[in-house]
Amino acid sequence: MPGLQKILNGVIRFRQTVRKDLVKQFEHIRDNPHPTAVFFTCMDSRMLPARITSSQVGDMFVVRNSGNMIPHANNYGPSGYEVSVTTEPAALELAVKRGKINHVIVCGHSDCKAINTLYNLHKCPKSFDPESPMDHWLRRHGFNSIKKLEKRLADKKAGPIQFVSDNPLFSFQAVIDPEDKLNVEDKLSQINTLQQLENVASHGFLKEFLESQTVDLHAMWFDIYTGEMHMFSKPNKRFVLVDESNVEELIEEVEKHQA
Template identity: 35%
Template sequence: MDKIIRGVLKFNSRMRKDYTADIDRFSQKVVKPLTVFITCMDSRLNPITFVQANPGEVFCIRNPGNMVPHYCEAEAEGISAEGAGLELGCIMNDIGNVVVCGHSDCKAVNSLYAQRNCWHRIQERTMDSPLKSWLSLHGLQTVQKFTKLFSEEDQQRSARGETILGGFKFNFGREEFVCNVDPNNKFNLEDKLSQFHCLQQASNVASYPLLQPYLKKGEVKIHAMWFDVSKGQMHLFSPTNGYFIPIEETSADELAKEITS
């Protein structure tokens, strides 16, 4: 806590004046929130920095493993903060974009991958470990689908660069598209599952009935992003190409055109 307190003092002396000036400047005009950004609580992620957002532009929801409880699960288990956040952002504040952002070396997803062949262990829920219960409730669907689609042999061949884990479909609220994870086989198997998991959670956003009329009209759009922590590289999922593409000068214009069409 000493470091936290010293950090606040540093903020007070060096940054608070600029911060309050920014808040005052933005409060004098209507600042329309642009995005509901759902991401992991991993301390290496700083979504506001990634997207260079101004105060008031991003509603950020964070939890272990960038989970979005499927509407049926949320309804069965009680109200979810993520569902409430989607309503607050998209319905009450008229936000037109929802981003689910996963990342490499995600400890929550790594745990799911380690238990991929023993679903019964993932299904175990205990108040002694709220984290295990959280992963069980909202990560089991990812693991089940991934292991049904790809055998252990397929996964290992992919790790050796001999095959691609692809050909599966997801839907972000309007139409299905064919997907592949890591078609260039740059990442390890845990990170491949992380990309798959990110797509699963983005599709879960579309399960909320209150969003579905907006999704059908194109007034709300769902996007999946994935951050490579070691390289500091953000990727955006392209439904047209069917995989995550690095956001760079050479790809930015085409990606922006695709997601706004």
């Protein structure tokens, strides 16, 4: 089993190199950690959240699943009377209510295999496998993203896509790929990433944090072929490249939204 051999050899390299310094970092934050964000992203093996954000021990919570999806609150029943639950809202509660973080980040990416599968299920319904947990997951929680994509493809002049929340602060418009450079699956990936912000805002236990603006919601999108990160800018209504020329502007934009 060459895969396991690689992992175990990696553990040995870890022990011989970074372990000692990492233990010191663990000790430093053990009794008083201060993560500031929860980072939802895809389980794709090419996505390395800590590396692409240069995060250190204790900086943020990380939650990963197939397609970086956070189910809408409607999937669970009325607040206080939930009939089911999944990892994602539980992670939100842990991070926001108990961890006191200030930022919820959803990060999608290009060439997402889960999103490619979602699009294929939409175009070829007969490919749906009733015994596949992933097919059920994607079809159920990707439905709204597919609807928005179809609207975008049907009429490119229809204007921005609307993302609606009960809290006007978290309702926004988005122009997806205005230069029309992305393939349809990557367009869907960006829409899906933004859809998760609408889904996050639907959860009742977050209401007081969102209304008091102690927590803000952000969407990011990573291009795995260029290594470039994009962040959704609400004033610009689109994803913009994060680089040295605009990072301060993006930070200021977030601060204004929280003011």
